[in-house]
Amino acid sequence: MADYVLGAPLQTTASGEIIPTELETAQWVNDADMGTPGSDAERTIYMAGHTSPNQSAAFNALYDRATSTSHVLAGDEFLVTTEATVATGLEPLRYVVTGVEAYPKGVVAADAESEVWRIVPGRLVILTCFQNPSGVRSVDNFVVYAHYTR
Template identity: 35%
Template sequence: MTARTRSRVVQGVLAIAAVAAIAVAAFALLTPPAAPADLPVDMAGRPVVPDVVPTPASGDTSTTSGIGQFQVPSTGLDVPLGVMDVVSGTIDPPGFTSAYWIRSMGVSPANAADGTVYVAMHSLRNGGIGPGNYLIDVERGRSSLAVGDVIEAAGASYRVTGARDVLKSELGADTDLWSDKPGRLVVITCLQRPEGGPSTHNVVIEATLAASAAG
């Protein structure tokens, strides 16, 4: 790949949320010639370049292998639903083309009626396209979903009940967010900024299990 080609395809990325000790990984665009060929890619196949390469955490068993699909018909989002862990208090999905069920919190999609299913995904800046970009309205600084929109997570169907933005440094202390409530879905992604630069807020979308799925 030539340097000129890289300048068109290398994209910046913003990290996802963090909980517990609140540690937020930071990502940004590197100069194109410095981009190695083995970078992860966004949904358009373009390289995603982190500011600092994260140190692999011991005990992290996150995987991009899907347990189903994550779909939002109103926005056209349809990606695999992988599995991830909270490691050292941080939610940092391992890829940029999937949504991720956070298995160390709440319940699994298979037990959706019994508790809260937590899903996280990356959104990207600098023209990158991650799953989270389908869920945010950058210019208006909010979620792009409306109340009543359908979300499908590994076969479980939910309807959106609301969305809000949360300062990243306050996410871990949001006790209501992390309380395990039956039949609830919580989706977290970064809220990108119109002017660019690192995200300071997350979008939190909440949805309720559809009556037919709840049994």
């Protein structure tokens, strides 16, 4: 079991688009119908970030750049720091991975009935791309499903 500390700077969007603007910055999706992180989350919360085969990027720790395969397994833990945990001195939020899935690019955005968009209180969905080691544009989105534990 591995622990992943999501230490990338976070930006928040309320635009409905999940397109992080910088390689090293992750993005909370904070539209009116999306949840916010924490123990009282009534909806699924979403975080998105880039990976890169040859540069530093927010979610590079999630996959093996040489083989374009996942490091993340069910049972792994993500420790998520938010503005609220920092301001109050609380420990990071802990989420346990319940599953991972690769989807062809475009499927996640096009399918409103996808597991990705299912409303589950306390669930964290992390969205990224698997970058090809050759530098060819990514053809897959990688999704991590996790649930809040404390």
